[in-house]
Amino acid sequence: MKKIIIEAAVLAVCAGGTAYAYQYFVEENPKNAYFKAEAEQFDRTKRQMGEVLKTDLLYTNMKTGIPFHQKLQLSGKVKVDGMDAATEQQMQPVLDLLEKSALRFEQTMDEPNAHYQLKLGWDYNQKELLSVEAYTDSKLTALKVPQLLPSYVTLQNDKVGAFAKKLDPSYEGPEAFNFFDYFKTAGGQEEDLKAYAKDYFKLIYENIRDDQVTFQKIDYTTPYGETQKLREYTLTLSDSEVKGTLELLLSKAETDDKLLDFIVKNANPAARLNLPAAAANGASLPASSEELKQAFSKMKEELAKTAFTGGFQMKVVTDKDGRIVDRKINTVFTDTETKEGIELAYASSQWEDKGAGKGSFAASIKPIAKDNSKENLLTLTDTYTYDSKAADHALEWKLVSEGEEETSGKADYHREKAEEAAGKLTVKQTVKVSPKLEDDQYALTANLNTTKTGSEDGKKTSTDSAVEITVDSKPAAGPAGKVNVNLAINQEMEQLSNPSWPEFTAANSRELSTMTEEDMAQLQNDLMGGVYKLLFSNEDLLELLAPFM
Numbered sequence: 001m002k003k004i005i006i007e008a009a010v011l012a013v014c015a016g017g018t019a020y021a022y023q024y025f026v027e028e029n030p031k032n033a034y035f036k037a038e039a040e041q042f043d044r045t046k047r048q049m050g051e052v053l054k055t056d057l058l059y060t061n062m063k064t065g066i067p068f069h070q071k072l073q074l075s076g077k078v079k080v081d082g083m084d085a086a087t088e089q090q091m092q093p094v095l096d097l098l099e100k101s102a103l104r105f106e107q108t109m110d111e112p113n114a115h116y117q118l119k120l121g122w123d124y125n126q127k128e129l130l131s132v133e134a135y136t137d138s139k140l141t142a143l144k145v146p147q148l149l150p151s152y153v154t155l156q157n158d159k160v161g162a163f164a165k166k167l168d169p170s171y172e173g174p175e176a177f178n179f180f181d182y183f184k185t186a187g188g189q190e191e192d193l194k195a196y197a198k199d200y201f202k203l204i205y206e207n208i209r210d211d212q213v214t215f216q217k218i219d220y221t222t223p224y225g226e227t228q229k230l231r232e233y234t235l236t237l238s239d240s241e242v243k244g245t246l247e248l249l250l251s252k253a254e255t256d257d258k259l260l261d262f263i264v265k266n267a268n269p270a271a272r273l274n275l276p277a278a279a280a281n282g283a284s285l286p287a288s289s290e291e292l293k294q295a296f297s298k299m300k301e302e303l304a305k306t307a308f309t310g311g312f313q314m315k316v317v318t319d320k321d322g323r324i325v326d327r328k329i330n331t332v333f334t335d336t337e338t339k340e341g342i343e344l345a346y347a348s349s350q351w352e353d354k355g356a357g358k359g360s361f362a363a364s365i366k367p368i369a370k371d372n373s374k375e376n377l378l379t380l381t382d383t384y385t386y387d388s389k390a391a392d393h394a395l396e397w398k399l400v401s402e403g404e405e406e407t408s409g410k411a412d413y414h415r416e417k418a419e420e421a422a423g424k425l426t427v428k429q430t431v432k433v434s435p436k437l438e439d440d441q442y443a444l445t446a447n448l449n450t451t452k453t454g455s456e457d458g459k460k461t462s463t464d465s466a467v468e469i470t471v472d473s474k475p476a477a478g479p480a481g482k483v484n485v486n487l488a489i490n491q492e493m494e495q496l497s498n499p500s501w502p503e504f505t506a507a508n509s510r511e512l513s514t515m516t517e518e519d520m521a522q523l524q525n526d527l528m529g530g531v532y533k534l535l536f537s538n539e540d541l542l543e544l545l546a547p548f549m
Contacts, residue, residue, distance in 0.1 A: 029210055030210070030213045030214060030215035030233055031208065031209075031210045031212070031213040033215070033231070033233065033318075033322075034213050034215075034233040034235065034316065035205060036322065037233070037316065037318045037322055037323070037324050038316075038324070040322060040323065040324075041323070041324045044323070065111045065112045066495050067108075067109065067110035067111075067112075067113075067115075067495065067496040067497070067499050068108070068109060068493060068494065068495050068496060069106070069107070069108045069492075069493070069494050069496055069499065070105075070106065070107050070108075070491070070492070070493050070494075071104075071105070071106045071491065071492045071493075072104070072105045072106075072489065072490070072491045072492075073102055073103070073104050073105075073488075073489070073490045073491075074102065074103045074104075074105075074487065074488070074489050075101070075102040075103070075487070075488050076098065076099075076467075076485060076486050076487035076488060077095070077098060077099040077485075077486055078095050078098050078099075078483065078484070078485050078486075079095070079483070079484040079485075079486075080095070080481070080482070080483050080484075081481065081482040081483075081484075082481035082482055083481075092547075093547030096547075097544060100124055100125050100544075101122065101123065101124055102122075102123040102126075103120075103121070103122060103123075104119070104120065104121035104122075104123065104131075105119075105120060105121075106118070106119040106120075106121075107119075108496070108499055110496075110499055111180065114137050114138040114178075114180045115135075115136075115137050115499065115501050116135070116136050116137070116179060116180075117133070117134070117135045117501065117502070118132075118133070118134045118135075119131065119132070119133050119134075120132045124540050124541075124544055125540055125543075127540055129147075129538070129540055129541060129544075130145075130147055130534075131145070131146055131147065132144075132145050133145075133146070133152075135152075135501065135502055136157075136179040137501070138157070138178060138180070139156065139157060140154050140155060140156050140157055140504070141154065141155055141157060141177070141179065142154040142155075142502070142504060142509065145530075147530065147533075147534050147538075148527055148530030148531060148534060149526055149527055149530050151508050151509055151510055152502070152504060152508060152509040152510070153509070153510050153512060153523070154504055154509050154510065154511050154512065155511070155512045155513060156511065156513050157176055157177050157178055158175070158176045159512075159513035160173075160174060160175065160176055160177045161173065161174060161175030161176065162175070162513060163512055163513050192262055196259055196262070200249060200252070200253075203248065203249065203252065204245065204249070207244075207245050207248060208235075208237075208245070212235060212236055212237060212241070213233055213234070213235050213236075214233070214234045214236070215231060215232070215233050215234075216231075216232055216234075217229055217230070217231060217232070218230060218231075218232045218317070220232075220317055220325075220326070222325075222351045223349060223351045223358035223359065223360070224351065224358065228319075228320075230317050230318065230319060230320070230325070231317065231318050232315055232316070232317045233315070233316050233317075233318070234313065234314070234315045235312075235313065235314045235315075235316075236311065236312070236313050237308075237311050237312045237313075238308075238311040239307055239308040239309070239310075239311050241311070242308045242311060242312045243303055243304075243306070243308065246303055247300060247303060250296050250299055250300050250303070251300070253296050254293045254296035254297055254300075257289060260289035260292050260293055261289050263292060264288060264289055264291075264292055305335055305336050305337055306333055306334070306335060306336065307333065307334050307335075307336050307341075308331060308332070308333045309332040309333065309334055309341070310331070310332055311331070312329075312331045313329070313330055313331070314327065314328065314329045314330075315327070315328045316328075319351075325349060325350060325351055326347075326348070326349045327346070327347070327348050327349075328345075328346070328347045329344070329345070329346040329347075330344070330345050330346075331343075331344050332344070332368070334368060338370060339370045340367070340368060340369060340370050341367070341368040342365060342366065342367055342368065343364075343365075343366040343368060344363075344364070344365055344366075345362075345363070345364045345366075346361070346362070346363045346364075347360075347361065347362045347363075348360065348361035348362075349361075355387060355388050356385075356386065356387035356388070357385070357386055357387075358383075358384070358385050359383070359384050359385075360381070360382060360383040360384065361381070361382050362379070362380070362381040362382075363379070363380050363381075364377065364378065364379040364380075365377075365378045366378075375400055375402075375403045376400060376401055376402065377398070377399070377400040378397075378398070378399050378400075379396075379397065379398050380395070380396070380397045381395065381396050381397075382394065382395045382396075389416060389417050390414070390415060390416035390417070391413075391414070391415045391416075392412075392413065392414050392415075393411075393412070393413040394410065394411075394412055394413075395410060395411045395412075395413070396408075396409070396410045396411075397409060397410075407435060407436065408435070408436045409433065409434050409435035409436050410433075410434055411431065411432065411433045411434070412430075412431070412432045413429070413430070413431050414429065414430045414431075415427065415428070415429045416428055418451070419453075424453070424454070424455045425453070425454055425455075426451065426452070426453040426454075427451075427452045427453075427454075428449075428450065428451050428452075429448075429449070429450040429451075429452075430447070430448065430449050430450075431446075431447070431448040432445065432446070432447050432448075433445070433446045433447075433448075434446075444471070444472070444473050444474075445471070445472045446469070446470070446471045446472075447468075447469070447470040447471075448467070448468070448469050449467070449468040450465060450466070450467045450468075451465065451466045452464070452465040452466075453465075459494065459495040460492070460493065460494040460495070461492070461493045461494075462490075462491065462492045462493075463489075463490075463491045464488075464489070464490055465487075465488070465489040465490075465491075466486070466487070466488060466489075467485075467486070467487040467488075467489065468484070468485070468486050468487075469483075469484070469485040469486075469487075470482065470483070470484050470485075471483045510523060
């Protein structure tokens, strides 16, 4: 895994890491022309992502801090064919439970004024069976489960540590908690990111010599079968040059305290909540600047033991407008101690004209064993077409382990705008996945059909989605099986000008930090009474549980 991280860094250095270097060009030599093409490719990709995201009202609200309310409901049913009578009898209560249930999710947020409310609900037979309400602001956090306790249970945010120590004297977590720290960054995230990128990519640009990028004109055949005379640029780095560039970047990064803090607080939201190191590092993300500095130092040690056999080479082809239409990468890197390594190959092409295009990519990762006796290989390919109305992808994959094919298969994807009018859009998507299973014991096909209709008036959107998932299995012996899942997803999103929030009084809430031992005991008794009432007095829940008892 460490070698893969290093290899990914190489690709970032030699491909995407050139995006800001073009401002240092002084003449149009092959090196500068190549870096300029990479920069324009980076900007084009960023614009395309922006076009997609700007239609997402949730993303817009989260980015701009506009108060909003979001509501989502999920319901569905499952049908299973091919079961024997005994299995069907056992499964029927579960299938009935799924068909009669609906899940609800609601959230309201006003980030600038530090208010957030969350509601979760489980409906059964079109009646609310169980719900949870949570609220937090800059002063307190509150929780309520109406079916268990009619009042809120609150805790002052600056009393978190004191209350936790009352329960567990060995507590070593934060003394205070603020949910909105999760949304904070190291400050001016986008502008800071641009500044760091320019600084480090300038270092990359200046470290690559003119003679490391060569140029030639080639006859290039487009995905449409046309042959054109285009420019091909080749970036070639020797083993020592790859390692030298990476070591330069790592050495600069591990001593850049501002960058280290920026990475930690933007890559690991848990670190922004001031959680203990163990909790903040639960997802293997750096919990502190010192930890990240040690990681960079460790990467330098691993880099010293890595050999980029044959160096690193990347070829890109640009069209007459200077856009990258083809890319090929090949490199092999091995551990000089274990003699094990990875051979990486990547190729992609994309040709676009007037909003329509064709493209493909192929990637392969081949682990190299010490004795080179058994083949291990992972390959992934995709060919695609697209225009303003539709897109199609055909993916294939294969995994070979110890010389034996472990799995392979293909997936076909189709997306189209079925209906488009002012403020309303219907999109249909289909996915068909056909994996080849071990020993050909099963022929398995999974189909996903989605129809999503949405409307928008600028401040409010609503979407209704119908999702159908079908899985067919045909064993070599025995009856065939078929599972059909139908889901209905309803979602609403609305921007708010003056959202309302719950108010907490002695009559409707209980504050944990001021509770005596007697108060805590009473709270526990009330909660147990609520659980008993829910389990034994709720007719819908009794109906639900009866088949399982």
